[in-house]
Amino acid sequence: MQNRGFPSEGPSYDGLLALHPSPEADNHQHITVNDTQEDDGGLDDSGLPRSHAEPKGKDLPELPHDILSLIFWHACQPVLSARSEYGPRWERTFYPLWLGKISRSWRETAWASSELWEIIVLRINFKKIGIQTDLLREWFGRAKGRLLDVYIEEPHRAHKLIIPLIRDTRSRVELLDLISQHSEQFQRIDLHLPFHLYQYFADSTSTRPTSEGPAYPLLRYASLNFREKEEVPEIPELGFKEAPFLCTLSLSSFRMRPNGLSFCPTKQITRLVLDSCRNLILKNLLSDFPRLNELTLTKCKFSHSRPILGGIVHNHLRILNVEFTMQVFAVPRSHVMSNSLPGLESISICVAEPLRSVDTQHIPPFLEHSRSILTCLTLEFLITAELEYQLIEFLSLPAISSLRELHIREYSIHGNLLRHLLGAGLGRTFFDVLHPDEDPNYLPHLEIIEYEGLLAVHAIDFIEPLIVRSRIRTRSDDPPSYEDSKNLGISEGVATLRKATIKADQYSEVASFSIAEYTDPHYVWEIIQLMEEGALRLLNMDGSLWE
Incomplete structure (x- = not known):
């Protein structure tokens, strides 16, 4: 796909x-x-x-x-x-x-x-499930044994508002049986079903004769999504241990079993996505998935049944993505930070509240504890004018200086426009400190910067530090080692900024910007040239280019 x-x-x-x-x-x-x-x-x-x-x-x-x-x-x-x-x-x-x-x-x-x-x-579709079964049978025939990507969904209104008749249940079983008969062709499955329908897949694999071989011999990607919001059931066991090539697992709105994800080939999975799941114990997840390369935790709730006694060292995890609501943000932070991830290169943090200094204070000690060299950081949070200096202070820390890529997004970019009046969005100060003359040790290895959200500036010249960085030709090609990053008193040179993207409306309630504001035609020409080369992108929120 x-x-x-x-x-x-x-x-x-x-x-x-x-x-x-x-x-x-x-x-x-x-x-x-x-x-x-x-x-x-x-x-x-x-x-x-x-x-x-x-x-x-x-x-x-x-x-x-x-x-x-x-x-x-x-x-x-x-x-x-x-x-x-x-x-x-x-x-x-x-x-x-x-x-x-x-x-x-x-x-x-x-x-x-x-x-x-x-x-x-x-x-x-309850009304046409018989027709769907007939059509699906022909679809399988036309595929002629090829590997299949399969997406199955029962719309929420169908199983929430309609009590299916016995004949409807039988029809659904017939449809799901037809699908499970071709499980040996699946390379990807994405299921969005009420919980009781998962049992049909579990039964089909548990009753499969051993002479027919594993149920999912070619499966590489599996996504299970529970649809009800009133309850969070335990993860269904679908026999994924019979999926010798499964490397990506995504679970949504489930409770962890006491034995975790033992029904999966956890030793081989490299990418794990957990969305709105409960009873998580991160230490157990990391120990159960020794080859995990990427972990995404979205609005998950961690178990309090027993205290975490120290963390573990996980050498393979390179990408960590976390998103938390305001209510649960403080809890999982301690779960994450107690572990050591020396191979970590990229962190993405999304939180529906201001990124307060008390939150960012946990990240540098965690990186130092892990002895990891961070090269990519994504922050999505509520941006207010008073927190701009705290963000700058955080990005000035030695543990963050190895960044090559920085992505910042305003959490409420789809919210109401009155946030302009509340001082929302990055201001002039944030961009000014990016000028190499301000502090050559401030993000010296930065090559890519992206900002998406509101702008609390009033003139186009806020982009000048980005243009100056893009002119630099003497650069430090490699981020420092862990030992070098502890002592950055003398800069080895600022890297060339290869790509800068600003995604914010050119014309808003409080400000408007135009490249024509510059009186020097050579400067205007340089900006246009950078935009044509893709080194500088100025976009409105709808994706259109600035004029």
Whole structure:
């Protein structure tokens, strides 16, 4: 699956699936995207899809089949939608079976291109689950044994507001059984289901004959998401121990079992994402996942059942991402900081409150305790004018001086614009201290800086320190070793700033900026040249360029 962006809400069932696979049929039946919505507009009185005449359209250009298949494949790739209340969702902007509605030659090519059917996005619909099962069976057939990426979702309203009849339950079991029969083809699964439906997957793997081999022999990525907000169940056991290549595991809204994640091949997993999970003991997680390279903790709650007696040393973790609400921020901080992560290179911290000095004070001692050299730091928090100096002081510490990349985002950038009046956003002082003449030991290795949020400045010249840093040609290519970072009394040179991005509205309620404010045409030309080279990017919040 390609990199995913953020499109709009998708249909209830992904794309079109023909009931009859034969491309020669003169009266080919189709189900359109709207046919699977709640209005039933595409079904006749018997609940079957209405017939459509043979699609008429232009024939395909004379290109090799593999080239046409590649074009079709790119057109139908799903993307990951913006985070909804149910978590990220897979969406398409174009659907495989739309190709079959253009002309017979398009359909013949699409039906014969097995790579077009590698990705299955299923949103269970109670009213049409029988049709979905039939269509899914044909979809598996067209995939011709290829590796599959599978996304399954039962919309929240379906299992929250509707009590399914017995026949509906049987229909869902039949559908899930069909899916589990092809588990040996899965390389990625993403499940967004009510808890009781996970049991069907667990049962299918537990009853699988050993003669058939492991249930998930090719699975590399698994994401399990529980949908109810009123309860947080224990993580279901899906037999992932039979997934010898599983390297990424993502869990959302579950409670940890007393034995942790023993149902998974924890010794081989390199990326772990936990979102809104409870009863975590970080020390146990780190010890259970010795090869973990990246750990993401989002709004998780840590266990208080027993005290943490010291931490552990984890040599492989390089990336740590943490997001906490205001209520639980203070608790997990101590859990994280008590461990030693000497290989740590990147930290991302997101918190729905100001990043107070009492919070940032824990990070440098943690880095020193871990003897780690931090090269990338991402901070997302509520920015206020009075905290700007505390942020500068934090970034001035020797333990932070090794940074190559700095990303700062204002937490409430999607909130109300009245925060302008409250002094929200970075001000002139933050940018002025980046000038190498101010302090050559302030972030001397910085090569990439990005800020997204409100600006508490009143003139375009706030970018001058960034331009000066981009001119530097004498640089220190490598960040210091741990021992060197303890004594930075003399700068070895400031690195060239390769990329600076400011994402803030050019015209706002309190200020406006224009490159034309500079009276020196050579300076204006230099700014334009940096923007053309991509070294300087000035963007509005909607992504458009500044004028």
